[in-house]
Amino acid sequence: MRPGKDSPHLVIISLTAIAVGVFCAAALAAFDLVSEEMTVLLWERLPESLGFEAYTWWWIALVLLSAGAVVGLIVWKWPWGAGHDPAVSELIEPPMPVAQVPGLLVCGAVTLAAGVSLGPENPIMAANVAVVAALGGRIFPHVKDAGWGLTATAATVSALFGTPVAAALALTEIHTSRPSGEPLWNRLFTPLLAAGTASVAMHYFGASTWTRDLPAYEESIGDIATAPAVAAGATVAAAGTVWLFPRVYRLFQRLPNPMVRAVAGAAVLAVLAVVGGPLTMFKGANESVELLGDAASYTAVAILGLLVVKMLAIVVAGTTGFRGGRIFPMIFCGVAFGVMVADLVPFADPALSIACSVLAFSFVATGQGWLSLFLAVGVVADATVLPILCIAVLPVWLIVHRVGPMHAEPEKAKAPA
Incomplete structure (x- = not known):
């Protein structure tokens, strides 16, 4: 998705990029909310209501084994699949069929809620890219999947890390087709606009942070x-x-x-x-x-x-x-x-x-x-x-x-x- 020379076209793709940014941030916020509510249910409400310590060995084992059974069953038997296996795929992949998104998100939410040592980036990025590519392809059939994928990826990366700078840096290392002579700004304009929108939207949706005040860095020649x-x-x-x-x-x-x-x-x-x-x-x-x-x-x-x-x-x-x-x-x-x-x-x-x-x-x-x-x-x-x-x-x-x-x-x- 690349801006042309005419102003109406620029306005249309800018509004589209803003919409993609809001959607990707909202999807991440919803995914985080669901997985966090499931986490609270599994590790706080259920143990408290039943009167036992959440992190006892048998409860940890029960939750993780149950999560493994759920994820494994979906991956094995869910007719539409559960997205790419992250062990053999990259963080950024071509859009997958939209039918795989529900299974992928359920597996991702269960994985996060159960306490498995994985993060949200693979499932939510794959889901956003799939949905954005499918919807965008219907509205603008002349735009290739790669364009939608790049825009959704930038927006999701920005939402995940709370700033469009993260997306801008990541985009410099994504290998995409680059028409000869086209300025870099033209290629990155739409993804960066989507990234900025997603970052702003994520703050309104209540983005969390893992930073904590540390002693200021004191420079030394050593x-x-x-x-x-x-x-x-x-x-x-x-x-x-x-x-x-x-x-x-x-x-x-x-x-x-x-x-x-x-x-x-x-x-x-x-x-x-x-x-x-x-x-x-x-x-x-x-x-x-x-x-x-x-x-x-x-x-x-x-x-x-x-x-x-x-x-x-x-x-x-x-x-x-x-x-x-x-x-x-x-x-x-x-x-x-x-x-x-x-x-x-x-x-x-x-x-x-x-x-x-x-x-x-x-x-x-x-x-x-x-x-x-x-x-x-x-x-x-x-x-x-x-x-x-x-x-x-x-x-x-x-x-x-x-x-x-x-x-x-x-x-x-x-x-x-």
């Missing part, structure tokens, strides 16, 4: 050396998930069908949740805020334990059919790694350590440098770390380029998922 070292260490740690991901995926693919795989994955997640506690469950946004607010009460060894459990949970959740994204929980891992470094290294600045670690874990999760830089700055809410992050990103990029994406090969699957 940060030129310590920041890349922290970022490199965090990247190596995060790369463990890249190594594990396809291997765990192949292991679970030996099971006979999607329902058995999801239930088996839920059983492993239940064990990890009992070991790591509620801080290692769910998508990671609220848990990051909680960890930052109570970091002084955790030893470095305790944080390392949380980190290992969370990383294992991300891998298992992402390879057993649950519908959700890996960005949010990987950011939690980055926060945990940064807090651990700040505890172990007295001269390491806490804000910078957390920013470098979030940069590393985000880069491993997304493969996108610009977006990862933005997320790192956003989590610590301090733009003064940006210059040093631009130095620290070099070893991160080199390591990520070497290890590759956190991804499994679809041809390895023995049964449809």
Whole structure:
């Protein structure tokens, strides 16, 4: 969807972009609301009304196993499918059939509510792209699906992270067809307008944030050396998930069908949740805020334990059919790694350590440098770390380029998922 030279055309596509932005933000807000209400029901209202502690081992196991059964059954038997398997697909995919959206959203909501270590980005982005492409194709049949997909993607990314800057950075790394000689602004005008609208709308819908006041970053000449070292260490740690991901995926693919795989994955997640506690469950946004607010009460060894459990949970959740994204929980891992470094290294600045670690874990999760830089700055809410992050990103990029994406090969699957 690209602006032409005539003003009426510009007005039409601008209004369309605004409508897409509002729709994508509203869809995300509704999806968040439903999943959060389900979370409250499962982890607060039911335990309280029945008189037991929510995070006892048997309730954690029951909720996660039930969620695995529901997700697995939908993926296996729902006639219209439940969208792309996130283990073998990218965050941004071509529009899927609209008939798959209900199954995908139900699986995503159940995944989030049950405390599975995945985020909302994959299901809501795929759903928004599918709906926008289907409706837009009917209204403007001359516009290709790729144009609608790019606009819906930008709007959803902006709504997810609360600012159109996130979408602008992500768009620079999306490979799209680019007609020779066409200015970049023309190609990005509509998606950025949709992104800005979605960001504003999401604030009115009550967007949540995971940022928390941290001590202001105090610049030091030594940060030129310590920041890349922290970022490199965090990247190596995060790369463990890249190594594990396809291997765990192949292991679970030996099971006979999607329902058995999801239930088996839920059983492993239940064990990890009992070991790591509620801080290692769910998508990671609220848990990051909680960890930052109570970091002084955790030893470095305790944080390392949380980190290992969370990383294992991300891998298992992402390879057993649950519908959700890996960005949010990987950011939690980055926060945990940064807090651990700040505890172990007295001269390491806490804000910078957390920013470098979030940069590393985000880069491993997304493969996108610009977006990862933005997320790192956003989590610590301090733009003064940006210059040093631009130095620290070099070893991160080199390591990520070497290890590759956190991804499994679809041809390895023995049964449809």
